[in-house]
Amino acid sequence: MAERLPPSKIVLEIPSRLEWLDLVDRMATGIAEQMAFSEEDANSVANSVLEAATNAIQHGHQYNPAHPVGIVFEVAPDVLRVKVHDKGPGFDVGKVLNANPTGPESLLEPRGRGIFIMKSLMDEVVFEMEAGKGCTAVLTKHHPARRAAL
């Protein structure tokens, strides 16, 4: 059984190319396993971090490898917070956060699920945007067993 980890910050920076997503996935999965999340919760973390990084590469930087995507994993005893940062112009948060791609009219649309997946799988998803500084997706997953033990 994994020991309770002290608060830690793990930082990764990748070029804006899809080929680097697997490294992001391996880090997210490894950290979730290190924190002893259940398999389902570890999958939730990895799937959601992948979506945030995909958005940053595709929409934030439009695949420009000169603009790196920053990913910070903030590990606490009972919670994992992941911040995915790009330097893009951001987007209309209200419009996107309220979109539901599971209705019959949009179920066969090939796009538009990334943020919905993050919202569905994480405990909290917040987008921080500041003109000229870019967009940061902040994804939070609590560790139920450890939270109860605190």
Added chain:
Amino acid sequence: MKASTRTEGDVVVISLSGKLMGGPDAESVRQLIRESLEAGKKEMIIDIGDVSWVNSTGLGILIASHVTVSNAGGTLKLSRVSKRISQIFMVTKLHTVFETHESIEEALQSFTG
């Protein structure tokens, strides 16, 4: 991502492996689907048992494949969907779109049964 095809009777089995994430993956799968339809094969299985993860762009590839095959009067089924990918199918309700099977053999039998 790597992709290969084989034919079992009237059914084309497209096997994907690696990561399904968009970019050139989309064209690879699209081409295999197109070639199968042009050859008159309208019953297809995409086996994703060796796909370690899929993002929303990769989901779009599967959806586009489903739509293309359905519009051509065919049927597309999936086999060996991992727990991790099933999780995404459930939250996006794509489990209501795709017929899935535990194995390629089971999927093949579903066409003949």
